[in-house]
Amino acid sequence: MIDEHPEREVFAGVDTHTDTHHAAVVDPLGRPVADQEFPATTQGYRALLTWLGTFGQVQAVGVECTGSYGAGLTTVLTASGLVVVEVNVPDRGTRHSRGKSDPIDAYVAARAAASGRAQAIPKSRTGTVEALRQLRVTRASAIKARTQAINQLIGLRVTTPEPLRQTLAGLTRAALVNSCLRLRPGPDLGDPVHASRFALRQLARRIRRLTEEIDEVDEHLSVLTAAAAPELVALFGVGTGTAGQLLVTAGDNPERLRSEAAFAALCGAAPVPASSGRTDRHRLSRGGDRQANRALHMIAVVRMRYCPRTRAYVARRVQQGLTKKDIIRCLKRFIAREVYHALNQPRARHAISTT
Incomplete structure (x- = not known):
């Protein structure tokens, strides 16, 4: 659809998803103009941008989930010079009264941008801080996995057969990991004694690998953080x-x-x-x-x-x-x-x- 008034002011909204984005355009009074679905790809972002330009001068674009599903689209729209504002997902009460569909959510986002209710500028995600965020996600998952492995190691120590249990009793966490790293299980893992030795050693090795991973990430985080905001x-x-x-x-x-x-x-x-x-x-x-x-x-x-x-x-x-x-x-x-x-x-x- 090509608009007959390319110079008029319009506002846009986008309901973002993993595979597709649904865009909608409204006039300054919030009245619907048009809506269309686009693939969530680089070509789709450019097609959406071109489509928006056919309805007039876009004053602002309200985008849902600018930090996740809409991150790529937000980068493209911002780079083109458009004003992008972050729109909150409609609450349960609004969805209950108006219904739920991609066009409805897109028009809600467009009206939020038109009314000025949505004013938050999204994060740019193009510099050092974005790199920090990604490294912090990696570190958090490694710490969670290490904590889980440590808890499992302590639990297995309690239930391991004698006399291995007495050998490992009373050790601190670091000493327990080091002791389990030195265990030598036998070839017959059908024996609970050899199976417990093998399991304890595997958990200790996992803890050591995760600790090395965390230390490596910490080194990069220290450098990036100090350089980004001394x-x-x-x-x-x-x-x-x-x-x-x-x-x-x-x-x-x-x-x-x-x-x-x-x-x-x-x-x-x-x-x-x-x-x-x-x-x-x-x-x-x-x-x-x-x-x-x-x-x-x-x-x-x-x-x-x-x-x-x-x-x-x-x-x-x-x-x-x-x-x-x-x-x-x-x-x-x-x-x-x-x-x-x-x-x-x-x-x-x-x-x-x-x-």
């Missing part, structure tokens, strides 16, 4: 792990965050009013990125233990009658402010060699 790493109580998480939360383009208050809300550190009657107080936020909130919490705990200025602040607030939860909430909000300004310092945005 001002952030220099803050008191901020380590490689917490800095990496905060970087991933902000993205390669932290300037997309309008203010430090927006960043605090993104991290779940914005104060939420909880007043009633004569009670005037705030509570901890349960929203935002919970992993980023955990990173701020860890920084606050470290400062409460080792930072003299923070210890003096805690003592003063305790005298004022604040609870520990309220003090941590205040500290997390202050740390979010420091982190926001550190993230917006000029830094390396592109791929950095770790060799």
Whole structure:
């Protein structure tokens, strides 16, 4: 379909999926113009972009799941100069009242962009922070697998036949792994004694391989994190792990965050009013990125233990009658402010060699 008014203003929305994307176009009042499905491939992204241009001047495109299914499309649309905003998936109540289909979701996304309800700028995912995110995913899965292997090793130690159980009893985790690495099972694995020796040795070898993998990833993460945000790493109580998480939360383009208050809300550190009657107080936020909130919490705990200025602040607030939860909430909000300004310092945005 070719529009008869190529100069008019329109808004678009895209419902993203693994194999296909469904796009819709509306006018500034939210009235439907057209919709069509495209394959989720490079050629499909270009066809979708060309299709959008036939209806007029696209003011904004609302895209669902810009960090997953819509990541490729978001990159193409942004590179073409279009304004892309992130649209939340419709909630259950909206779907219950309006129904659920790809065209319906695409039109909802387009109307969200047209009304200004969707304003969040998606992460660019084209620099060092995206590399950090991928490495952190690999590290998290390796740690989870190692923890599972360690738990299985400890469980097998309890049920292994005597006298091997007595030999392994009372050992620390590191000593247990080293002892199991030295086990020599016999050729007959039908014997429970030889089978237990073989199983323990295999688990110990798995733990050793995963530990080597984690150490290797940690080396790259340390280099990338320090190069991407040296001002952030220099803050008191901020380590490689917490800095990496905060970087991933902000993205390669932290300037997309309008203010430090927006960043605090993104991290779940914005104060939420909880007043009633004569009670005037705030509570901890349960929203935002919970992993980023955990990173701020860890920084606050470290400062409460080792930072003299923070210890003096805690003592003063305790005298004022604040609870520990309220003090941590205040500290997390202050740390979010420091982190926001550190993230917006000029830094390396592109791929950095770790060799």
